[in-house]
Amino acid sequence: MKNNLITLILSIPLILISIGSFAQRGDQLGTPEERATRQTARMKEALKLSPEQETSVADINLKYAKQMQSVMETGGRNLKTARAAKSIMKSKDKELKEVLDKDQFNQYLTIKEEMMSKLKERRRQRS
Known part of the structure; x- marks a missing residue:
């Protein structure tokens, strides 16, 4: 019982830090409406x-920015989240076509592929 209480008390700061870092990242990206507007421009x-x-x-970008927002809010960095994001992008590409x-x-x-390459390169540089 005492060990569970200590674990809980030590876990709370970690949870708060995680939530705070996601909130900061989300603020940097903007709302789905802001992201869709920038992308459309x-x-x-x-x-x-x-x-x-x-x-x-613009309608397509907004629709999929909202879908992606829910994935970003519910998922972490895992295979399930990656698959969900890939599925959303595939549907978006189909509508844009x-x-x-x-x-x-x-x-x-072509532009999308270039952006993905740059993103992968930035990830490599961070590692």
């Missing part, structure tokens, strides 16, 4: 979206 410029495409892309023309979509995939 970048896509508008890079892909030369028409006004109709911009509206559709219907809105963008072939050249725009190929350019989108």
